[in-house]
Amino acid sequence: MGLGDIRYEDVIAATEEFRRLGRDDFLQTYGFGRARSYEMVLDGLRYDSKAIAGVAHGHATGEFLRAGDFSGGAATVARCLRELGFAVETGETSLDRAALLERFRKLKVSRGPGHPDPSRHQPLSLLWAISREADERPRMTPWTQFRDEVGPLLVEFGLPNAKATPEYPFWHLRGSGLWEVQGIPPESAEQMPKVSILDAHHPQAGFKEEAAGLLRDPVTRLDAIATICETYLQDVDHQALFERTGLAGYTTAGNLVNPAEDESGGAAMDEHGRATGPAPRRHTTRSVIVRDEALARKVKELEGDRCQICDTALRHLDRPYSQAAHIRGLGRPHHGPDELQNLLCLCANCHVLFDGLEIYIDPDGLVRDTRGDREPHLLRRDPGHPMDEAHIAYHRNLCNLNARKPAVG
Known part of the structure; x- marks a missing residue:
C-alpha cells in the first residue's frame, strides 16, 4: 500500500499522538529519526513529515510504516501531505563543515546476513563521488556510469562474499541528506526503484549543491576522506583504494611520480644486456606550476x-x-x-x-x-x-x- 491511502483525518490522528507522546518518544516508538529536510506545520507546531506520514499510514490501513519502508522528500511525503491540504516547509538548517563530517560518520549503512560489519557500499560510493569533486567533474552522474564505475569497486573493496549492488548506494545515499537522485518519476519513487526502472529512465545522482560546494575546499575534502576511511574502511588498503577511486593524489604530499617501467620504452640491447645506442626520448606537453x-x-x-x-x-x-x-x-x-x-x-x-x-x-x-x-x-x-x-x-x-x-x- 502506498501513501495514497492516507486521508486527512489519519494525519490529524498522527499529530495528536505526536503531541501526546512528545517528539522524541514518538520518533523512537515508530522508528524514525528527526526530519532533515521537510517539516509539516500545523497550528504553529512543526512535525517530522516522514514520521507523520508513516504513522498516518498505520491509522489508515493498520500497517505502520517505518523509516526504511519508504522514501521521504518533495516527490513523496511532502507531495502527499500538501495534496491533503497541509503546509510542508523545508526545515533543514544550512550545512557547514562540521555537519557535513557528522553526516559522513552516521551513514545509514546496512548489515547483511552473516556480515556483522557495516556494508561498504555507501562509503565506497562516496569516495568515488568525492574524487569527481577533486577532479572538478560534473556533480551529477548518470546511473549507467555510476553502475559501471562503482560496481567494480564494490567487488574489489566490499566485504568478503558481499554481493555488489550499485543500485543500493545510488538510491539509498539520499538518506544521508547529502545526496540526491534526479529523473525518477514520482510514482516510482515511493520505494527503491528496480534496476529495470533505473535503466529505463536514465536518472542521475550526486552530492547536493551545498555538500558539493563544501567538498570543493581541499581541507574539508581531506577531512571528509579521512572521516569515511576511519569510520568504515579501516581494514582496507587505503593506497590501493585511492588508486582505484581516482584519489591517488592523496597518497603523496607532493609530486612523486612512479611511472610504469615500460612507459618510456627502453634502449636497444645486445646479447650481453648492454645498450647499443643512446637512451630513447619521448616528446610530452605538460602544465607546470610556476613557483616563486x-x-x-x-x-x-x-x-x-x-x-x-x-x-x-x-x-x-x-x-x-x-x-x-x-x-x-x-x-x-x-x-x-x-x-x-x-x-x-x-x-x-x-x-x-x-x-x-x-x-x-x-x-x-x-x-x-x-x-x-x-x-x-x-x-x-x-x-x-x-x-x-x-x-x-x-x-x-x-x-x-x-x-x-x-x-x-
Missing part, C-alpha cells in the same frame, strides 16, 4: 641551507645545496599556497620522505616517523621563519590517512 623562486631563496637563507629535519648541510659544485619543500602540496588535489608559511628547507633525502608521507610534524613540533621506527626529534626552525600550523596539520592528516598504523600524532 624568491620565496625558495628566502627560506633557504633563513635556515642557512641546513635541513630542518636532519640538520644536514649539503654542498654541490662547491656551493651550499638545499631544497625548498612545500608542506601542503601546490598541485591537485591539495592546492596549497606558494607562501613562506608553507615552506620548509630540507635536504633531498628528507624532502622525498616528507612528500612520500614517511615523516610528519606532530602538534608539539616533533618530527616523527609514520612507521614508528625512529626516535622523534624537534624540528629545527629559525625564529624569523613563520610556519602555518594549518598546513602542517593538513600534511599530518595525509600521513595519518596513509599510515599502516592508525595513530599518527
